Amino acid sequence: MGQDSSEHRWDFFVSYAHADTSWAEWIAWTLEEAGYQVLLQTWDFAPGTNWLHSIQEGITRADRMLVILSSSYAASVFGQAEWMAAWSADPRGFARRVLPIRVDDSPPPDRFMPIFSLGIFGLDEVAAREKLLSGVSAVLRGGAEPPTAPQFPASISVRPVLSERAKPDVEPSFPGVDLVRDAANRLEDVFRPVGVPTVTFVAPEEYIPFRLALRQHGLCIVLEGPSGIGKTTLLKCAIDQDSQRLEKVETYSARIPGDVERIRRLPAEGHVGLLVIDDFHRLPEDLQGRIVDYLKRLADDAGSPGKLVIVGIPDTAATLVSISFDIANRIRVFRLGRAGEKQVLELVEKGEAALNISFDRRQEIVQAAAGSLITAQSLCSHLVMIAGVEESRLTPTVVQAEIPTARANVTKELRDKYGSAVNTFAAMDDLDKATCIDLLLALGQTEDGILALDDVQNRSSDLMPTIEKIFVTSSSPGLDPDGSIARHFFYDSRGRRIIADDPQLIFFLRQLRRDELLSMAGKRLPVPREHVFICYSHVDTDWHDRLLVQLTSLKRDGILDIWSDKRIEIGDDWREEINAALSRARFAVLLVSGDFIASEFIRKVELPALLAAAKSDGCRIIPILVRASTYKEMPELERFQHVNPGGKTLASLSTEEAEQVLANVARSILKFAKRRMK
Structure with missing residues (x-):
């Protein structure tokens, strides 16, 4: 039979992300077996319930709120809404009424940092149950009651509809180490140098605002940032997580000739749903102007069925404004900077947890990644391969981080991919000059893969004509016979910049030495003593x-x-x-x-x-x-x-x-x- 919400109170209301349902059910079951009364959405909220009002009612009528803290919860819009509702209801008593329970080793959101939390991750079921119950008991004994009675929620007209409880008849499986052993994670699914990571996805601070902006009808978005910073990953994960709320989603890339033609037809034909234009900076300048005009039309038409997301390198939004100054108030700009050490460390630790390993030189890996999540994925993948680990280990394993060997392995793999383009670029100038080699080295040392030629033009008086021939003049095919330069390097004539928007290419350039490039280009210049x-x-x-x-x-x-x-x-x-x-x-x-x-x-x-x-x-x-x-x-x-x-x-x-x-x-x-x- 259902319970009367007007009379019933609970000891705990459980707030959790959908991905942590198994943890929430196991914790709720364990607490109810110990005599506590627990309100759990998956058991107690009937289909058709007004979710927001039910959450507010549950928070109000429960003595305490258990928050199942994890990386999924930190990225959850709904989880954020629940604890914000608890905080809004009682800001001063928030820390007293909330008990965070950590089920992975991801850092808690800032709001929970000063609050005592109970960690049960990494334990077997018996130890986790004992720690949970003893921790809850200790908190209840030492907790302080509110100084005044909570306000009677008579103004809330909608109550949670509690049907026959959907609590299972048998105890849920413990979602800890036993499940990891049953379903081992494979190395190629954990650390992914190519493609979009899932296990080791690290949500940037902009993740929740970006997801909300994606769902806002009619708002056009610009997502800009250096190569390898995670723009594609952010976009893919946000779309996947909100796929049921978003309309039709398509992605066109300026790297693909067929997509460029589709982009060219957009202003005349229009589109329906969410359309992503990736590598916007690679579009011809005339087409960039037409897309800006199209974007303005979409923004000004409240009934338009289409929405645009422009993805590009740093200053993409500034480029749009330079084309048409009044575009600035029609777009929402999200800028991703190079990853901080905290983000890279989170990526490494997530991979360690998934494979049940630990790197002996974790911090050195973080520093070697130099702010690139893609580089961190590559290094970790090779380090684990060197250690002979193919999937998650049954027992914790220490992996010796042979960083020089891993970097050498990655460089060797990338040489086949980029060697031809780098050799051709290095040989563009005369045999007795090394201007282009110095440009490659300078490009490799940039944080964002963008080299402003105005900053280096004084190195050679004939620098600009050479660059113009390669990237602008199509009548000089002999300088790039196989088209390899244009595939990997891009020249922005408006900004007079050479751009390498492939993070693996930047990593490759950083491993090369000047004398090695001279040899690759067939040049024999004296080494200056400087x-x-x-x-x-x-x-x-x-x-x-x-x-x-x-x-x-x-x-x-x-x-x-x-x-x-x-x-x-x-x-x-x-x-x-x-x-x-x-x-x-x-x-x-x-x-x-x-x-x-x-x-x-x-x-x-x-x-x-x-x-x-x-x-x-x-x-x-x-x-x-x-x-x-x-x-x-x-x-x-x-x-x-x-x-x-x-x-x-x-x-x-x-x-x-x-x-x-x-x-x-x-x-x-x-x-x-x-x-x-x-």
């Missing part, structure tokens, strides 16, 4: 840091680049980085100490290369005696004049005297560098 190389033992790091301070002006004024092993990033091949820096050293500053001389790497790798360069290529060796050593007993070093007054080590001098020695070194290098520049 570095000050600091050779030191890590025991003397403090002296290294003080020297860097004195040398800062050289780098700031663009006279010389300062290099030490502190520039090696996590995941880099450190030996290759050091060898490349040694080959470019014009000045070598040696911080000599007993530890310096005792270092096998310095003695066998760095010193021989520097001494050979001093003999043949004019590299200038500058020893600084920082602490006591057998420097004078090493003829290969002793022949180079040190800078210490009276042969006194820096450690034996006062702080100011030592700083003066380092400042004199900086002045000496500056003097010789300027002399060679004349």
